[in-house]
Amino acid sequence: MTKQIVTPSILPGFMELLPADQIVFNNMLDTIKKNYEKYGFIPVDTPMIEKSEVLLAKGGGETEKQIYRFNKGDNDLSLRFDLTVPLARFVAQHFGELTFPFKRYHIGKVFRGEKPQKGRFREFYQCDIDIIGNESLSVINDAEILSVIYSTFKALGFDDFTIRINNRKILNGFFESIKVSDKTEVLRTIDKLEKIGNEAVAAELKTIGLSDKDANSVLRFVGIKGSCNEILKSLKELGIENDTFAEGVKELEEVLNYIAAFKVPVANYTVDLTIARGLDYYTGTIYETILNQYPSIGSVCSGGRYDNLAQNYTNKKLPGVGISIGLTRLFYQLRAAGVVGGTKKATTSKILVIPMQETMAQSLELSTKLREADIPTEIYFNEGKMGKKFSYADKLGIPYVIVVGEDEVKAGKFKLKNMETGEQIELELEQIIEKLKS
């Protein structure tokens, strides 16, 4: 019988990394996780497979088409397509056992069967935080979330990024004040502002039914620019008499006051009245985050405030505020832009121990001692030429190598070779441990 060989390959739209990139990716995940924990967020890990009736309780929309849904036995199952729906289900289900405000982080893969295209993935990591209140939740939390975005991107090594802030109540109140019937259409038109300019937008706004006055009003509104304080001033001067609008402006003002107290630098945030983040979910503060040197990536961290997290699963009112970082896509884009990756280091080992045939036992002992001192240590077991052994360290990017010969064992001193500089220094084991720990 001839053995049948199946060509090893993965599906299009799925990301798989080689070790060097995987290490960079994992470091980013760890950085995000540590930062979320620094703000007191608690880990949650929900099943990847849930009942379709639960995941699709909200129903409708693009999501339902993209979802991976299937049967097993009598069960109608779906793979989770985000971490927000599972959070809503989790909080409703375990309500009595949770402490509120409930601050959770969740880092995990989600699945969407989108048409494969460059930079879009069918399986990708989301890194989410949400703060869920029981009945009510102070707007200061919206500022804290901003502070988390800031510190997370700083920790990831970015300096030049801008968190764009808006408030859905300002948008809604404004549209109410000019009695726009189809907000979606207006927002879609506004989105073209940069591309087609003021006049063309005004024309389109009229086509969709706005009066001259209202179209001008819209243009004046989205044309409001300046520092946070200038924008607040301009908003108040618009003279819009609408409660929702007034509330939105008040919330925005509070968020801006608090964010200053969190010591987020003014350079890293701005008010942008044109961002909307969809229409049906968010109800207050909304966020987008732009890497200023890579604007084409789009928002790398988005989210906002919502009134009612779990209305499909409970009658309890659970307002919340949260954000999500889509790390798989972000990593892909950053790698394409040459910002991350391209490193040779394909291991986290700090030292390679090369034993000789006659010093194997001593080499194993020595390696055990290094590991007991928390130093990631590899031993090269294959026989062969010394060059090949050093080349192993070189290929993986292991920074130090020692060769354990009989003389070294007798003297209790080992030549520690720095693989980058080629420098060799003779040290006792304790000294090696000290050097590698620092």
Added chain:
Amino acid sequence: MTKQIVTPSILPGFMELLPADQIVFNNMLDTIKKNYEKYGFIPVDTPMIEKSEVLLAKGGGETEKQIYRFNKGDNDLSLRFDLTVPLARFVAQHFGELTFPFKRYHIGKVFRGEKPQKGRFREFYQCDIDIIGNESLSVINDAEILSVIYSTFKALGFDDFTIRINNRKILNGFFESIKVSDKTEVLRTIDKLEKIGNEAVAAELKTIGLSDKDANSVLRFVGIKGSCNEILKSLKELGIENDTFAEGVKELEEVLNYIAAFKVPVANYTVDLTIARGLDYYTGTIYETILNQYPSIGSVCSGGRYDNLAQNYTNKKLPGVGISIGLTRLFYQLRAAGVVGGTKKATTSKILVIPMQETMAQSLELSTKLREADIPTEIYFNEGKMGKKFSYADKLGIPYVIVVGEDEVKAGKFKLKNMETGEQIELELEQIIEKLKS
């Protein structure tokens, strides 16, 4: 329209933890990960969804019935049911880009649609390591894997565990020497030894076709007990003239020599000639690990040596050795036994900052400074009675609380309350940071 409420629930056979348990679980995952990295294993993360033809290349068996398999568009998809098949595919696919021996760890969820029963899960974490050689792989690696098992369970806080070692070549060679035609049946019978005793086993062995002599031979073989050296001696004294057997004994002897050099205590490993770990995959050393105080859990870490990892995907010969810890099941069992869980601590925060209305800005600043010093810090934003605020810290198990009043801000000193002892000490911010860091 009345809102339709869907009962929030998850599928049977899926594990979901509340925060306190989740934190314990994540700590175990982290401990395993760190320990794997200490031995130089490199992280790999493969897609959860793969082509069915790839995942099922080997075909047949229980696996195929349990697999979650479905169609999306034209694709025949499956969820991975272990981490070994994806590893084989990964190594075959990226062969030219990997450095060998390739030491990888993979921690992630796998999926098996088993009949739900207590302690069995349809979605569970596996924590795998494997060392893959190109063409050949020294048997010293088998000893290193043993050392990893030892240090991992030590790091997880266990002392009283035994790693059982056997070698498939010894079993195969022995069976060849007595010309057993159906090894599976013999092994199944041997498995009943503890339950039904020697005589009943001998009788059954004869029923399945063994001669008196061979049945006695089997009983003598599996009756070999003692220290590692005693067992080695007994094996040699059996006088079996079979090359496979001899090779197995030699490999076992080498592994035992090296494992001593790795400084694994004799109390934590033993040779057990009765373990077999299935029949078609492993070809040399095999491992099982038993927590001696909880033998009913069964093996908590198993694995072994195989000749050919990726024969379904490549003609290259890729021998390897590896182990797997099924953490979801282990956690479930340990929790049921009261070994883990039951803790109240439902956060990783170290301190809760309680602001007053008039000190909000200073409280935010202070919290930012604590976080900049890497101290996980929460701020309590809800208004209400002081008792409720302290109760939040108490419920989550946050160890320290400070209330930031105007007097405290003026004096630059804060009363740090130890929530466990009730003790309060007045400290400056720098002193608080120092205290919480240690």
